[in-house]
Amino acid sequence: MTIPIMPSQSEQSAHTDIIGKPSQTFPLHCVQGSSSQPDRLWTALRKWSELLGPENVDGPDTVVERYNPGALPKKYVTCPVAAVRPANRDQVVGVVKIARASGIPLHAISRGQNWGYGGPLPPRDGMAIVDLSRMNRIIEVNTELAYAVIEPGVTQRQLFDYLKTHQIPLVPDATGAGPEASLVGNILQRGFGHTPYGNRVLHAGNYEVVLPDGRVIETGFGRYENARAKHVFPYGRGPWVDGLFTQSGLGIVTRMTVWLLPAPEALIGFALKVPCEHQIAQIVERLRPLCLDGTVRSTVHIANDLRVISARTSYPYSLTGGRTPLPAPVRQHLRRKFGVGAWNLMGGLYGSRGMTRQAAKEIRRAFRGLAPVFCFGSRLLLVGRWLAEMTERLGVRTPLAEAVRSADSVYRLLEGEPSDEHLKGVFWRHRSVPSVFHPRAAGALWCSPVLPMRGEDVLALLRTVTPIYERHQLEPLITFSAVTSRALVGVFSICYDPEDSLQVNQAEACYEELSSAICRSGYYPYRGMIPHCADPCFWDVPSEFLNTLFPQSVSCDRT
Numbered sequence: 001m002t003i004p005i006m007p008s009q010s011e012q013s014a015h016t017d018i019i020g021k022p023s024q025t026f027p028l029h030c031v032q033g034s035s036s037q038p039d040r041l042w043t044a045l046r047k048w049s050e051l052l053g054p055e056n057v058d059g060p061d062t063v064v065e066r067y068n069p070g071a072l073p074k075k076y077v078t079c080p081v082a083a084v085r086p087a088n089r090d091q092v093v094g095v096v097k098i099a100r101a102s103g104i105p106l107h108a109i110s111r112g113q114n115w116g117y118g119g120p121l122p123p124r125d126g127m128a129i130v131d132l133s134r135m136n137r138i139i140e141v142n143t144e145l146a147y148a149v150i151e152p153g154v155t156q157r158q159l160f161d162y163l164k165t166h167q168i169p170l171v172p173d174a175t176g177a178g179p180e181a182s183l184v185g186n187i188l189q190r191g192f193g194h195t196p197y198g199n200r201v202l203h204a205g206n207y208e209v210v211l212p213d214g215r216v217i218e219t220g221f222g223r224y225e226n227a228r229a230k231h232v233f234p235y236g237r238g239p240w241v242d243g244l245f246t247q248s249g250l251g252i253v254t255r256m257t258v259w260l261l262p263a264p265e266a267l268i269g270f271a272l273k274v275p276c277e278h279q280i281a282q283i284v285e286r287l288r289p290l291c292l293d294g295t296v297r298s299t300v301h302i303a304n305d306l307r308v309i310s311a312r313t314s315y316p317y318s319l320t321g322g323r324t325p326l327p328a329p330v331r332q333h334l335r336r337k338f339g340v341g342a343w344n345l346m347g348g349l350y351g352s353r354g355m356t357r358q359a360a361k362e363i364r365r366a367f368r369g370l371a372p373v374f375c376f377g378s379r380l381l382l383v384g385r386w387l388a389e390m391t392e393r394l395g396v397r398t399p400l401a402e403a404v405r406s407a408d409s410v411y412r413l414l415e416g417e418p419s420d421e422h423l424k425g426v427f428w429r430h431r432s433v434p435s436v437f438h439p440r441a442a443g444a445l446w447c448s449p450v451l452p453m454r455g456e457d458v459l460a461l462l463r464t465v466t467p468i469y470e471r472h473q474l475e476p477l478i479t480f481s482a483v484t485s486r487a488l489v490g491v492f493s494i495c496y497d498p499e500d501s502l503q504v505n506q507a508e509a510c511y512e513e514l515s516s517a518i519c520r521s522g523y524y525p526y527r528g529m530i531p532h533c534a535d536p537c538f539w540d541v542p543s544e545f546l547n548t549l550f551p552q553s554v555s556c557d558r559t
C-alpha cells in the first residue's frame with residue numbers, strides 16, 4: 001500500500017473514471033482543509049497497517065476501486081479515504097482508537113451489500129470504511145432455545161448452509177438481497193425478510209458494540225457477567241438501547257444474537273393475483289385483519305406485475321423497437337406470458353398441519369369474491385417443477401411454468417434459503433444482462449416509504465408516484481410488504497441501464513422527485529437517503545448525543 005500526500009495524475013484520473021469527478025476529499029480536500037490532515041491520515045494508515053497487516057488496509061489509492069459503487073449515479077457516490085478489515089473485536093477497538101486519535105470518521109459495513117441504498121459507500125466523503133466481512137464466525141447455535149450468536153460478516157448463505165449441514169431443524173429468516181448479504185448489517189438497517197421473523201430487528205438482541213471512544217458494551221442482560229437469559233430476553237434491565245445502534249452510527253456492532261424459527265411441521269405458501277391496478281386496495285383491506293388476528297404471521301409481499309416479471313426477464317427492447325418506457329400493450333403481453341396479475345400477493349403459513357390447513361381456509365374465505373387463493377407446499381411444487389421442465393423440454397414456456405418458477409423461488413425464501421434469483425430484477429433496464437447477477441453492476445435506486453396498512457393509503461401513494469415514473473419515462477417496479485401487522489413498506493425500484501446516460505439522468509431526477517413527493521404526502525422512507533425531507537432537529541439529536549457522550553467522536557452515519 002502506498003499512501004500519497006497528493007494524488008498522482010494517474011490516480012486522479014483513475015478516480016475520475018470510477019467516480020466521475022476528480023477527488024474532492026482525499027487528499028486534496030485534506031490539503032485544502034487543514035495542513036495537518038494528510039499527516040493524520042498517513043499516521044492512521046500506518047498504525048492500522050501495523051495493527052491489521054497492510055493487506056487489510058486500503059489507502060486512498062485502492063479504496064475506491066475495491067469498494068467501487070458500480071452503477072450508482074455519480075450524484076450519490078461518496079468518496080471514502082480508507083478501508084480497514086479487522087478480524088476480531090479487539091482489532092475493531094484498536095481501529096476505533098486510532099481513528100479517534102486521527103479524527104477520521106468511520107463507517108462500518110458488515111458485508112457491504114446495501115444495494116439500492118448506496119452499497120458499501122459511506123454516507124459522506126472523507127470517511128474510512130470498517131469492513132467487518134472477515135469477522136464471520138458463527139459463534140453458537142442453540143437448538144433448544146432456537147438462536148444463533150453471530151459476527152457481522154456472517155452471510156445469509158453461510159448461516160443457512162451451517163444449519164443444513166449440521167441437520168439443525170431451525171430456519172433463519174431470509175431476505176431477497178442474495179446469499180452474500182449479511183444478517184447483522186441488514187438488522188442494523190431494520191431490513192425485513194420473509195418468515196414470521198421477517199421483522200428482523202424484533203428477533204435479535206444482545207448486541208456487542210464498540211463505542212466511538214473504544215469502550216465495549218453488551219446490550220440487554222449481556223452487561224451482567226454470567227447472565228443466563230442474555231440471548232433470549234433482549235431488554236435486560238434499565239434502558240433498552242438496541243435501537244440506538246440501528247441506522248445511527250453510534251457504535252460498531254461486533255456480535256449479535258439472532259433468533260431462529262423452529263422448522264415447522266408444515267409450511268404452506270399462499271398466493272393470489274388480481275387483474276386490475278386499483279384492486280390492490282381490496283387486497284390490503286382483506287389482508288389487514290388476517291395480520292392483526294395472527295392468522296398470517298409471516299411477512300406478506302404484494303408485488304406489481306413488473307416487479308414479478310423483472311425477476312424472470314429484462315426489459316423487452318426487441319419488442320419495443322428499442323423504445324422506452326414500456327408501452328401498455330407490451331406490458332399486457334408480458335403479464336399474459338408470465339401469468340402474473342396487476343398485483344400479486346405471496347406469503348407463508350407456518351405451524352402444525354392442522355394450524356396451517358385452518359389458516360389456509362381462513363385466507364381463502366377472506367379473499368372470496370376477489371381472487372382465488374393458491375396454496376402450495378413442497379410436494380406440489382415438486383410436481384409443478386417437473387411439469388415445467390417437461391414443457392420446457394418440448395420448447396414451450398407456459399404461464400403455468402413461469403408461475404411455478406416464481407412460486408418456487410419465493411418458497412425457498414420462506415424456507416430460509418437465500419437465492420441469487422431475486423437479484424435479477426434490478427437488471428430490468430440493462431441491455432446486456434450479466435450471467436452472474438452482482439447487484440454492484442445493476443442500475444437501481446430504491447425508495448422505501450412506510451404506510452398504514454390501508455387500501456386508501458396505498459392508492460394515495462400510488463397516485464403520487466405513478467405520474468412521477470411516467471414523467472421520467474421509467475417503469476414503476478413496486479412491492480408492498482406487510483412488515484408489521486399494521487404497516488406496509490413500499491419498495492419503489494427505479495431501474496436504469498447504467499450504460500445509457502439518458503436513463504441514468506432520468507433515474508436520478510425520478511429518484512429526487514419521488515423522494516420529495518412521498519415525504520410531502522406523509523409517507524416517509526424507513527431507510528436510505530432522504531436528505532431533503534429529514535427533520536434537522538431530530539437528526540441533530542444523535543449527533544449531539546454522540547458528541548456529548550463521546551467527545552471527539554469519530555463516527556456518525558446518517559444512513
Ligand SMILES: Cc1cc2nc3c(=O)[nH]c(=O)nc-3n(C[C@H](O)[C@H](O)[C@H](O)COP(=O)(O)OP(=O)(O)OC[C@H]3O[C@@H](n4cnc5c(N)ncnc54)[C@H](O)[C@@H]3O)c2cc1C
Pocket residue numbers: 108109110111112113114115116119120132152174175176177178180181182183184185186188189190191192193247249251252253254422423424425426439557559
Ligand atoms: C434485488 C435486491 C433485493 C433486496 N431485498 C431486500 C430484502 O428483502 N430486505 C431487505 O431488508 N433489503 C433488501 N435489499 C437491500 C439490501 O441489499 C439489503 O438490506 C442487504 O442486506 C444490505 O447489505 P448487508 O446486509 O451486506 O449490510 P451492509 O451493507 O454491510 O450494512 C448496511 C448498513 O448498516 C450499517 N452497518 C452495517 N454493519 C454494521 C455494524 N456491524 N455496526 C454498525 N453499523 C453497521 C451501515 O450503515 C451500513 O451501511 C435488497 C437489495 C437488492 C438489490
